[in-house]
Amino acid sequence: MEQRPYQHTPVMAKEVVEYLAPAPxxxxxxxxxxxxxxxxxxxxQNLKVKIIGFxxxxxxxxxxxxxxxxxxxxxxIHDNFANIKKHVREKVDGILFDLGVSSYQxxxxxxxxxxxxxGPLDMRMDKSQEFSAFDIVNTWSADDLTRIIKEYxxxxxxxxxxxxxxxxxxxxxxxxxxxxxxxxxxxxxxxxKRESVTRVFQALxxxxxxxxxxxxxxxxxxxxxLKPGGRLVVISYHSLEDRIVKQLFREEAxxxxxxxxxxxxxTVSAEEIEANPRARSAKLRxxxxx
Ligand SMILES: C[S@@+](CC[C@H](N)C(=O)[O-])C[C@H]1O[C@@H](n2cnc3c(N)ncnc32)[C@H](O)[C@@H]1O
Numbered sequence: 001m002e003q004r005p006y007q008h009t010p011v012m013a014k015e016v017v018e019y020l021a022p023a024p025x026x027x028x029x030x031x032x033x034x035x036x037x038x039x040x041x042x043x044x045q046n047l048k049v050k051i052i053g054f055x056x057x058x059x060x061x062x063x064x065x066x067x068x069x070x071x072x073x074x075x076x077i078h079d080n081f082a083n084i085k086k087h088v089r090e091k092v093d094g095i096l097f098d099l100g101v102s103s104y105q106x107x108x109x110x111x112x113x114x115x116x117x118x119g120p121l122d123m124r125m126d127k128s129q130e131f132s133a134f135d136i137v138n139t140w141s142a143d144d145l146t147r148i149i150k151e152y153x154x155x156x157x158x159x160x161x162x163x164x165x166x167x168x169x170x171x172x173x174x175x176x177x178x179x180x181x182x183x184x185x186x187x188x189x190x191x192x193k194r195e196s197v198t199r200v201f202q203a204l205x206x207x208x209x210x211x212x213x214x215x216x217x218x219x220x221x222x223x224x225x226l227k228p229g230g231r232l233v234v235i236s237y238h239s240l241e242d243r244i245v246k247q248l249f250r251e252e253a254x255x256x257x258x259x260x261x262x263x264x265x266x267t268v269s270a271e272e273i274e275a276n277p278r279a280r281s282a283k284l285r286x287x288x289x290x
Contacts, residue, residue: 006063010037020094024048031081036064118178153203226289
């Protein structure tokens with residue numbers, strides 16, 4: 001497989017390393033390996049830490065293998081992190097989720113995540129999955145489209161946008177992100193068109209990859225896999241994800257299962273935002289297993 005250079009800067013790496021404290025004999029699970037940015041920080045902190053890395057994107061796994069080639073004691077798993085319990089059979093010291101898509105995925109027009117560059121209506125993180133944004137845009141009912149655009153995109157003009165999609169597709173399939181962008185821009189009555197496009201793309205991405213359901217399952221299973229004193233670190237990039245993490249942490253703290261280490265989520269420093277503007281919306285929450 002031809003590999004484009006994998007560009008992605010690990011977000012809040014210093015904080016992640018501090019909380020997960022890689023050390024000899026420790027086992028850390030990186031549920032979102034991406035290009036191996038955080039995993040590399042773990043290894044540079046301590047060569048003897050064992051890492052189990054997941055990614056559902058085969059290109060990310062390939063990039064991480066290249067970047068981390070000089071390290072041993074790393075297990076690469078190409079699967080959805082929702083299947084964590086299927087692969088991880090031991091109790092572990094720490095688990096990291098750095099959610100969403102990588103810069104590499106966003107910047108590849110052929111993946112269909114970018115709002116800037118034209119590409120196919122795809123948005124699958126796992127290319128072996130058949131269901132893509134094309135299916136949602138071209139086959140879902142106006143009601144279902146409205147529901148996801150409202151729920152996952154928090155877009156107030158959801159109904160207008162889904163109606164416009166349905167009218168356009170009656171004249172022929174909507175195939176590209178550029179076509180979808182034009183439909184959205186024409187449908188809304190405000191000048192904040194870019195924000196609406198971003199929100200609709202977010203909604204489609206969440207629906208295509210069942211992101212919220214997978215996150216809920218993976219977080220619950222991860223808590224079971226932690227040793228007492230083991231830590232769960234989650235970096236989220238939008239309020240829907242963050243709410244799921246916050247609520248689960250609170251519930252499990254009430255049940256006496258977790259201790260919350262970050263009363264409020266940690267956010268990205270001004271210096272890091274300057275160096276890596278894509279990190280700006282990141283929120284980091286940590287909990288420890290009791
Ligand atoms: C923000 S990137 C992680 C970047 C990584 N921490 C680094 O520093 O290079 C998120 C990665 O998680 C993967 N991902 C997202 N949801 C996933 C899921 N449900 N299962 C497995 N991998 C997932 C994406 O394919 C992407 O490569």
